[in-house]
Amino acid sequence: MRIAVDLxxxxxxxxxxxLAHKDFRLTGQEALTYEPNPDDExxxxxxxxxxxxxxxxILIDRLDGAKGxxxx
Amino acid sequence: xxxxxxxxxxxxxxxxNGRIVIVGASLAGLRAAEALRAEGFTGSVTIIxxxxxxxxxxxxxxxxxxxxxxxxxxxxxxxxxxxxxQWRLGVTATGLDRAAKQVRLADGExxxxxxxxxxxxxxxxxxxxxxxxxxxxxxxxxxxxDAAQLQKALAAPPSRVVVIGAGFIGSEVASVCRELDLxxxxxxxxxxxxxxxxxxVIGEIAAEMHRDHGVDxxxxxxxxxLEGDSGGHVRRxxxxxxxxxxxxxxxxxxxxxxxxxxxxGAGLASGFWGVGCDAxxxxxxxxxxxxxxxYVAGDVARSPHVLYEYQFLAMEHWDNxxxxxxxxAHNMVNLEPHYRPHLLLPGFWSGQFxxxxxxxxxxxxxxxxxxxxxxxxxxxxxxxxxxxxxxxxAVAFDHGKWLEYYGKLIxxxxxxxxxxxxxxxxxxMKPIPAEFPQxxxxxxxxxxxxxxxxxxERGAEFRxxxx
Numbered sequence: 126m127r128i129a130v131d132l133x134x135x136x137x138x139x140x141x142x143x144l145a146h147k148d149f150r151l152t153g154q155e156a157l158t159y160e161p162n163p164d165d166e167x168x169x170x171x172x173x174x175x176x177x178x179x180x181x182x183i184l185i186d187r188l189d190g191a192k193g194x195x196x197x
Numbered sequence: 198x199x200x201x202x203x204x205x206x207x208x209x210x211x212x213x214n215g216r217i218v219i220v221g222a223s224l225a226g227l228r229a230a231e232a233l234r235a236e237g238f239t240g241s242v243t244i245i246x247x248x249x250x251x252x253x254x255x256x257x258x259x260x261x262x263x264x265x266x267x268x269x270x271x272x273x274x275x276x277x278x279x280x281x282x283q284w285r286l287g288v289t290a291t292g293l294d295r296a297a298k299q300v301r302l303a304d305g306e307x308x309x310x311x312x313x314x315x316x317x318x319x320x321x322x323x324x325x326x327x328x329x330x331x332x333x334x335x336x337x338x339x340x341x342x343d344a345a346q347l348q349k350a351l352a353a354p355p356s357r358v359v360v361i362g363a364g365f366i367g368s369e370v371a372s373v374c375r376e377l378d379l380x381x382x383x384x385x386x387x388x389x390x391x392x393x394x395x396x397x398v399i400g401e402i403a404a405e406m407h408r409d410h411g412v413d414x415x416x417x418x419x420x421x422x423l424e425g426d427s428g429g430h431v432r433r434x435x436x437x438x439x440x441x442x443x444x445x446x447x448x449x450x451x452x453x454x455x456x457x458x459x460x461x462g463a464g465l466a467s468g469f470w471g472v473g474c475d476a477x478x479x480x481x482x483x484x485x486x487x488x489x490x491x492y493v494a495g496d497v498a499r500s501p502h503v504l505y506e507y508q509f510l511a512m513e514h515w516d517n518x519x520x521x522x523x524x525x526a527h528n529m530v531n532l533e534p535h536y537r538p539h540l541l542l543p544g545f546w547s548g549q550f551x552x553x554x555x556x557x558x559x560x561x562x563x564x565x566x567x568x569x570x571x572x573x574x575x576x577x578x579x580x581x582x583x584x585x586x587x588x589x590x591a592v593a594f595d596h597g598k599w600l601e602y603y604g605k606l607i608x609x610x611x612x613x614x615x616x617x618x619x620x621x622x623x624x625x626m627k628p629i630p631a632e633f634p635q636x637x638x639x640x641x642x643x644x645x646x647x648x649x650x651x652x653x654e655r656g657a658e659f660r661x662x663x664x
Contacts, residue, residue: 161273
């Protein structure tokens with residue numbers, strides 16, 4: 126799956142790190158890095174992380190798994 | 198039919214069957230295409246990109262990708278909706294014929310449009326000596342391929358890395374090098390890192406940060422030449438003070454160049470500073486008259502900003518690409534009085550040396566700075582920039598949650614120094630000069646300097662740095 130984090134919005138609440146620590150990491154107190162293409166196996170955790178983000182900064186691909194190629 | 202009815206019918210027909218061409222297949226181009234579909238445009242959308250890849254996200258390239266955590270090809274942008282576009286990837290747009298309404302491609306094809314969106318962005322400024330730039334081990338960092346190659350070189354590992362230029366990219370590369378435990382020398386022509394974007398006061402703090410993390414930081418110096426071995430691999434950098442630094446990886450982070458060459462001769466207000474447009478993304482022609490069919494978005498766009506004395510700003514920020522593209526797309530398929538302005542409060546972030554640096558507003562527009570929260574000593578603070586008694590920007594080191602407070606004050610033209618947020622005041626809240634370089638004094642990131650045109654203070658010519 127594909128995600129992007131709007132780091133302008135991100136305020137380092139770290140909810141995503143608690144819920145999907147394989148795909149979201151904090152360097153220091155506030156600087157978030159993340160895996161932009163998490164394994165599909167971890168979709169549930171990543172979706173929970175996105176839902177839990179207090180500022181809704183995590184964007185998830187809406188076409189993943191839908192029919193049609195990703196380059197359409 | 199009445200005139201309004203005829204116009205309404207034309208708009209309906211255009212939205213159903215029009216041809217929109219987007220040149221630039223990155224964040225702005227993709228979000229514009231998605232927004233067009235969201236607006237109900239059902240005509241044809243063609244997206245032209247010079248890289249062979251579908252749109253990818255750049256911020257991870259200088260951080261998690263360089264560190265080796267995430268592969269460079271894992272950065273494809275999420276799709277927010279189906280765009281049903283014709284993708285022309287791996288082919289460069291080479292010309293624009295406004296009379297025939299066609300975009301010329303490098304493979305000779307001409308793509309006709311009814312409306313055009315220019316979203317060609319910027320590219321990395323290369324090391325100016327082409328022979329030295331061609332040495333193995335000399336890199337710049339802008340594209341996915343750049344990141345993949347540099348990551349490989351850093352993993353080798355090199356004996357020492359030289360970073361030329363301590364703007365955001367240069368500082369982030371230096372930070373990654375230290376995380377990888379690589380010796381790194383940063384050579385910065387200005388007085389401190391980040392000085393063009395955030396001024397000398399903050400630059401000094403950034404300089405301490407570099408040094409605390411073991412970066413060999415050399416400010417007020419340039420690199421005069423790069424020396425290679427007989428095998429064509431870079432081995433040494435010669436600095437302007439006569440010293441040398443041995444290194445086998447050199448990263449030139451010299452700012453960016455706007456991709457406007459393909460518009461030469463098209464009669465648009467395009468040049469070194471980007472493509473001029475109004476706040477709704479409509480491109481100006483060379484005479485400063487707004488066009489009806491050509492729009493601009495993303496890094497390459499420069500438009501007047503109401504909060505900053507209507508000076509033309511080009512913003513190389515992630516949300517400028519997203520929101521500018523959405524506004525331009527909306528205006529492409531609507532008519533007056535339904536145009537939407539793109540009135541973004543600029544903002545950027547950078548992660549380096551374990552710190553989150555964020556800013557809102559336009560710091561170089563200010564001439565004073567005041568620390569308003571937290572502690573500089575602990576590298577956890579917020580500071581505001583002011584000009585003539587008005588707050589115009591703010592910066593935070595590991596204090597990102599407070600930027601919204603300052604952003605609101607900036608949007609409302611609040612006073613400077615700003616009213617304290619009622620928490621965590623430093624002992625001294627006296628404004629001091631922010632120490633931005635004088636106009637015309639080169640820094641590592643001249644392109645990030647405001648791109649205005651107010652004649653009283655602009656001196657807007659670019660002076661190539663003496664070598």
